[in-house]
Amino acid sequence: MGDAYAVAGLTTGAVARRLGVSPTTLRSWDRRYGLGPVIRSQGHHRRWSPQDVAVVEEMCRLTAAGAPPAEAARVARATSGGSPQATEPKPAGGETWRTAEPGAPARRGGAGGGLPLGGDVRQECRGLSRAAVRLDAPELERRLVDAVRQHGLVVAWEEVMVPTLRAVGRKWESSGDRYVEVEHLLSWHVSTTLRRAALVLEPAAQPATAAGPVVLACTPGELHCLPLEALEAALALAGVPTRMLGAAVPVEALIACVRRTGPAAVVLWAQSRSAASPPLARHVAGLEWGQAGARTRPFVLPAGPGWDRRTAGAFPQCAGLADAVRTLSTLYDEEHAGRRPQHRE
Template sequence: MDRVPQTPPQPQPRPPAALSTGAVARRLGVSPTTLRSWERRYAIGPARREAGRHRRWTPPDIARLELMCRLTAEGVPPAEAARAALGVAAAERRGEAVAPARTPGGAGALPLGAVRPECRGLSRAAVRLDAPTVAELLEAALAEHGLVTAWEEVIAPTLHAVGRKWATAGERYVEVEHLLSWQISSALHRIRPAPEPPRTPPVLLACVPGEQHSLPIEALTAVLGQRGLPVRMFGAALPAEALHDAVRRTGPRAVVLWAQSRTTADPSLARSVAGIEWGLRGARSRTALLLAGPGWSPDAQAPRTERLYGLRSGLAVIESLAPPRAATGAAGAGPFAYGS
């Protein structure tokens, strides 16, 4: 009699990995201390714990916390939110029908799309106007990912989501944008620059006149400082004459002009800055002009200018500039400058 072929055992799917308290806190936009407090006060901790080991949160545990965060963000007291989240979990275990879940974050959620979990946590904390947690999450993202990756994959997506929400909600969420922007700026200013090498021309960064949005060039200022490149940051809405004077006085390696909108971008200003010369007669120099921001139109390109399209690529462009040369004469060495 022929043997009946045995069906090989099918591999069992691995259960989703459980997360630490710190990882869950970053994902949800709350502090680890808050999670421990909720567990102690409202018994909303991990469903299973092994003696002598750290807390590990499974997907069902995290789902309960997400519901609690949504409810507290909408003004529900924490005790009531915890009871509701635990009640939903118990009903699901009994197989009872549960009302469909709302959009993550509730009606006030930011439209983030596919992003890192840290980005969702940051957005939730910002919508709650939880400044201490926003600051903590920003510091954690900068420490874990570095400034460039944290900006491109955590900070900038959250800022863009706030802008989109504001644009579709009238005057609502302005307070969220202001709080988030202030905390980001503060975190960037806490980054200590490396010592500047002597006799090295700086990079000048400024917003065009009338432009108040300076966060992107604040991030560029911070990362250039980390690399040890001398930076002179002039911030928002620098008057044109002040910009011209600063270029002539410093002989910079490059000038970065930021324009957030078409209404503030000024092609004539770009052309005038690109044409500034300094140094002794016969040894004149010009700077490299770098236009940054979505306000500059493609036809705004002036001679001796280049466009910057992101923090990482912008940093590479600045670092790739040819070593500057000194304009010298009878009076001695003049300012160092990027040669045209």
């Protein structure tokens, strides 16, 4: 927007789209707390300057973090270059905003930024969703890293990242072609945070051992690999070595990797039922290597909602990320100790 934005300002509708709030909300904040544009055009149209927008951006961040609106408005004016007004409304009953104590359980909150989060989600989901709708990349990164640091990777994934990702997906499905950019930006930052988890949390040391790694692969045609990235990050923090092959792995490439690495386990991720392949799981489970008389096979773990009891058959299944980490960590420890578990078939 450049100089034209600085001179002419933005309309209320443009600011609302940028922040992920409704124009009615902006007008309400102007009427109640004085967080409105100073510039008016000749036709008495409201025009928001960069400073005006900075104030309401801060208001969005504070309310998403749980601040009462009146207190958030006061802080937003003070921290974003605005001047507090003597006539500003005060919180009822002397209410003030306090940040959560370290280690305290997160508050539960409703939907944020117009996303269908539902009523029983962590407060962090609300702030994360508002930042995603605003396309506020720095805020997304900060909130995701804070969630991992405060709750650990597994809880951050299952109770913060996944509910927000699902809410964006539902919004996209119900809004035609809208919100595609929101889902892409959020997914990118979730993926980046997962890859950087070892820099935020201290991973367990990987033992020097001849035990094979855990191979992680999406089935052929499966492009949805964020959950597999979460598993890879969680296993790395648990000290379990992995080989991540990512999305839509061709059968030949998967077999070559298994033969070359001699893994303790192979995880086959399928998000959709059409991507789950029982013949592939059975084929991988039957691969052998090693000397005659002491040949070894991998332990195969089908994972993801695409695998149900019928498609998974006798293969084990996990109820979620925490369960998968426990199962694979145990398998790796047994492999490390020379007690390879028997596969159920």
